[in-house]
Amino acid sequence: MRISVDEARALWNEASDEELIGRANEVRDRFHAPKRATYMVMRIINYTNVCVAQCDYCAFYVLPNQDGGYILSREDVFAKIDELVEFGGDLVAFNGGFNPRLPIDYYCDLFAAVRERYGNRVEFYALTIAEFVFLADRAGLTYAEAAARLRDAGVHWVTGGGSEILTEDFRKRHAKWKYTVRDYFEAQRAIVESGMKTTATMVIGFDETLDERLEHLQRTRDFQDETGGLFSFLCWTYKPYGTAFGGREIAPREYWRHIALSRIFLDNIPHIRTSVLTQNEGAFRALDYGADDFDLPIEDEVTQKAGARIDLDLEGLLAIPRSLGYEVEYRRAERPAVLAS
Numbered sequence: 001m002r003i004s005v006d007e008a009r010a011l012w013n014e015a016s017d018e019e020l021i022g023r024a025n026e027v028r029d030r031f032h033a034p035k036r037a038t039y040m041v042m043r044i045i046n047y048t049n050v051c052v053a054q055c056d057y058c059a060f061y062v063l064p065n066q067d068g069g070y071i072l073s074r075e076d077v078f079a080k081i082d083e084l085v086e087f088g089g090d091l092v093a094f095n096g097g098f099n100p101r102l103p104i105d106y107y108c109d110l111f112a113a114v115r116e117r118y119g120n121r122v123e124f125y126a127l128t129i130a131e132f133v134f135l136a137d138r139a140g141l142t143y144a145e146a147a148a149r150l151r152d153a154g155v156h157w158v159t160g161g162g163s164e165i166l167t168e169d170f171r172k173r174h175a176k177w178k179y180t181v182r183d184y185f186e187a188q189r190a191i192v193e194s195g196m197k198t199t200a201t202m203v204i205g206f207d208e209t210l211d212e213r214l215e216h217l218q219r220t221r222d223f224q225d226e227t228g229g230l231f232s233f234l235c236w237t238y239k240p241y242g243t244a245f246g247g248r249e250i251a252p253r254e255y256w257r258h259i260a261l262s263r264i265f266l267d268n269i270p271h272i273r274t275s276v277l278t279q280n281e282g283a284f285r286a287l288d289y290g291a292d293d294f295d296l297p298i299e300d301e302v303t304q305k306a307g308a309r310i311d312l313d314l315e316g317l318l319a320i321p322r323s324l325g326y327e328v329e330y331r332r333a334e335r336p337a338v339l340a341s
């Protein structure tokens with residue numbers, strides 16, 4: 001049965017780990033076979049590090065007139081994808097900054113070129129919702145118009161990244177130029193209505209309160225009730241090194257408990273994903289707490305600049321969930337039915 005925010009708060013404050021694991025697995029079992037998990041090998045391609053949003057938790061960006069800014073060429077992007085394919089991966093996620101020098105044509109030309117070169121052999125997440133909002137705003141397009149431009153360039157997915165904690169107050173404290181929560185969901189609705197696919201994400205471990213975490217989960221569940229457009233929910237943890245905000249990393253157990261609470265609360269989202277990128281070996285323990293899916297990333301400059309460690313021994317990593325009793329199976333990114341031809 002669905003739980004309320006008050007019940008979620010009580011579970012967080014009072015439930016033992018065993019109780020959370022048991023409740024989370026009741027929900028997990030509705031969607032997935034027990035002791036089975038899926039994974040993807042992927043690469044995040046940071047196509048530019050120039051950004052005007054100035055989020056205080058980010059160690060990645062440079063401002064437009066500072067030294068060290070870059071924009072990847074098409075050849076750079078292809079080389080990175082080719083290397084991913086050599087690793088056995090088939091999923092790319094494009095993620096960069098709010099770069100005012102990049103017009104929407106840069107994105108559409110790049111994505112069309114990637115689709116033309118790789119067809120459906122390689123799938124890609126083109127941008128996060130946050131970048132999409134910036135792109136539409138800069139181009140003077142409605143979200144629906146911008147979504148149509150991307151879709152017509154061969155894009156199938158725009159992920160729910162850039163959400164961090166979806167409360168207006170959190171954004172005012174840490175990312176006041178990253179648009180509002182309202183903008184975020186309006187844009188994501190346009191992505192769903194355009195026929196493309198999307199996902200939900202969350203980042204914990206800043207200074208957010210329990211009520212803010214619960215508000216994020218409530219907004220996500222409500223959006224899914226209204227649209228049915230969220231394929232998965234991925235939560236990762238804040239890396240504080242080299243950021244203006246600073247702080248410390250949360251303990252793995254807090255992350256696992258949050259994964260369990262998310263699995264219980266988000267009873268309408270099929271996949272709960274655990275973050276190897278930010279939790280490394282500890283991410284696999286979250287499978288016991290209700291997660292069913294994970295990425296093995298080979299690069300992400302954004303989190304690596306803030307202290308993330310990437311392990312390229314993929315077989316060594318896969319041995320960990322196997323040692324916990326899980327059968328693991330490779331999962332290919334789905335192509336939206338409406339766009340299939």
Ligand code: SF4
Pocket residue numbers: 051052053054055058059060061096097098130175178
């Ligand atoms: S988190 Fe993203 S939007 Fe914020 S400053 Fe960094 S690159 Fe820019």
